[in-house]
Structures are given as structure tokens and as C-alpha cells.
Amino acid sequence: MKIATWNINGVKARLDTALTWLQSAKPDVVCFQEIKSVDANFPKEPFEELGYTVATHGQKSFNGVAILSRRGIDDLRPRLPGDNDDEQARYLEADIAGDDGIITVASIYLPNGNPIGTEKFSYKLAWMQRLETRVRERLSLEMPLVLAGDYNVIPEPLDAKTPKAWVEDALYQPESRSAFRALSALGFTDAVRTCYPNDGVYTFWDYQAGAWNKNNGIRIDHMMLSPQAADRLTASGIDRETRGWEKPSDHVPVWIELSI
DNA sequence: ATGCCTTGTCGCACAAGA
Numbered sequence: 001m002k003i004a005t006w007n008i009n010g011v012k013a014r015l016d017t018a019l020t021w022l023q024s025a026k027p028d029v030v031c032f033q034e035i036k037s038v039d040a041n042f043p044k045e046p047f048e049e050l051g052y053t054v055a056t057h058g059q060k061s062f063n064g065v066a067i068l069s070r071r072g073i074d075d076l077r078p079r080l081p082g083d084n085d086d087e088q089a090r091y092l093e094a095d096i097a098g099d100d101g102i103i104t105v106a107s108i109y110l111p112n113g114n115p116i117g118t119e120k121f122s123y124k125l126a127w128m129q130r131l132e133t134r135v136r137e138r139l140s141l142e143m144p145l146v147l148a149g150d151y152n153v154i155p156e157p158l159d160a161k162t163p164k165a166w167v168e169d170a171l172y173q174p175e176s177r178s179a180f181r182a183l184s185a186l187g188f189t190d191a192v193r194t195c196y197p198n199d200g201v202y203t204f205w206d207y208q209a210g211a212w213n214k215n216n217g218i219r220i221d222h223m224m225l226s227p228q229a230a231d232r233l234t235a236s237g238i239d240r241e242t243r244g245w246e247k248p249s250d251h252v253p254v255w256i257e258l259s260i
Numbered sequence: 261a262t263g264c265c266t267t268g269t270c271g272c273a274c275a276a277g278a
Contacts, residue, residue: 009266009267010266010267010268012267012268013266013267034267034277036268037268060268061269061275062267062268062275112277112278114277114278152277170278171278206264207264207265208263208265209263209265211265247266250265250266250277
């Protein structure tokens with residue numbers, strides 16, 4: 001089963017690009033972030049024509065996540081538990097049947113958190129704590145679990161072309177990185193880092209200042225695998241060529257193959 | 261030091277992103 005994640009920066013603006021990529025990459029499951037659409041306005045039909053069941057958890061203007069599956073969706077759980085007053089659409093879980101058992105996939109759009117020292121940064125850290133609480137519950141089920149999405153965390157210096165440029169940024173704060181490491185410590189495997197231990201592995205290039213042409217990138221889109229999912233990992237990759245397409249997202253797709 | 265681009269919005273610029 002091929003599972004992918006992509007922050008598309010607006011489904012309306014990225015519709016043709018997303019469809020082109022889907023027909024080439026052919027993932028069984030894809031998690032989108034930043035759909036920037038309410039559920040009713042998400043263009044489901046062109047994706048359904050490619051064979052996907054479409055599930056969305058959106059809001060007006062900002063944020064919003066989706067999960068598309070060519071194997072149907074058995075159960076769907078929107079919203080990250082832990083704060084009933086949180087209205088930002090950033091989390092969606094789906095149970096999907098593989099050839100050899102059920103897998104749970106979560107589409108995650110973790111808060112950016114900038115600027116540091118504001119309520120936005122404390123919201124990010126609180127959100128990461130809620131995520132840890134949630135996945136602890138799911139880990140106890142001892143089933144394959146994939147946490148796929150835009151984490152807005154640069155885990156290590158290796159994950160940025162110019163780490164020094166990010167020291168004042170929420171994506172690279174010790175607290176953000178520590179919370180990400182805490183996830184790993186629960187038993188999750190960072191699929192891409194496991195497959196590619198080298199430097200220069202990025203998933204985001206800013207639209208500004210020629211970041212793409214200078215390969216001034218960062219790795220912030222991650223696929224974290226529970227032990228039962230990691231045991232079945234056979235391949236992983238980053239579709240970086242999409243960043244050079246017309247009307248690109250500033251993020252590129254990340255994918256894994258699982259023998260399930 | 262700031263903007264650099266891009267998207268969405270009851271627009272005639274602005275917020276938010278990272």
C-alpha cells in the first residue's frame with residue numbers, strides 16, 4: 001500500500017496540479033493539508049473519478065485536512081481531542097483496509113507557531129502535547145498507525161540547508177524539536193529519515209527569495225510510523241520534482257510503501 | 261530590519277503562511 005502526504009496550499013488553486021500528480025504517483029491513500037476550503041466546497045468529483053473516496057475536515061480560508069483512499073474508508077475521526085474550544089481544522093484520522101489488516105492513517109497539519117513568544121507558539125506546543133496524548137491511546141491498540149503530514153518542525157540541523165537562519169523560528173525552537181523527539185521516543189519511526197540518512201533531503205522551499213533555485217529547503221513534512229507500521233515499511237520517497245512545476249505548492253509530496 | 265511570493269477574502273489591501 002502506497003501512502004502519501006502533501007500540503008497543497010489551497011485545493012482550489014492546486015486542483016490541476018494535484019490531479020496530475022495523483023495520476024502519476026498513484027498512491028492508494030493520500031493525506032492533504034491546507035485545503036483552505038469548507039467541506040461543502042471541496043471539489044470531490046474529479047478525485048472520485050480517479051477512484052478515490054474523499055474525506056475532508058475543512059474550515060473557511062485557512063488550514064483544513066483531507067484523506068483520499070482508493071480502498072475506501074472504514075471509519076473517520078475528525079478533530080484532535082483535548083480542547084473542545086479549538087476550532088482550527090488540523091487533524092483527521094481514517095481506518096483503511098489493506099490486503100492484510102486494517103491500518104489507521106492520520107492527516108496532520110501542525111500549527112506553524114510563529115512568531116515565538118506569542119499565543120501562537122504556545123498553541124503549537126499545546127497542540128503537540130494533545131497529539132502525544134492522542135497517539136499514546138492509539139499505540140496501545142498495537143496496530144499499524146501512520147501519522148502523515150506537515151509537522152512544521154525541523155527535527156535536526158541536517159533537515160535545513162541553512163540551520164542558522166531558523167534559530168529564531170518556531171519550526172526550529174528547542175521546545176518544538178523536543179516535542180517531536182518525544183513522539184519518536186514513544187516508538188514512532190521517521191520513515192524518510194530512516195530511508196535517507198544523508199543531508200539535502202527537503203520537503204519545503206519558500207516561494208520567496210529564490211529558495212527553490214538555491215535549494216534553500218527544509219524538511220518539515222513527515223511520516224511517522226508506529227512499530228507495527230514500521231515493520232512493514234519497504235520504501236519511501238519525496239516527489240521533489242513537483243516543486244518545479246507550474247503553479248507549485250511550496251511543499252512537495254512525501255510517500256511510503258507498506259507491505260499491507 | 262524588512263520584504264522577498266502565494267492564497268483566500270463580502271478586496272479596492274490585508275492576514276497568514278514558514
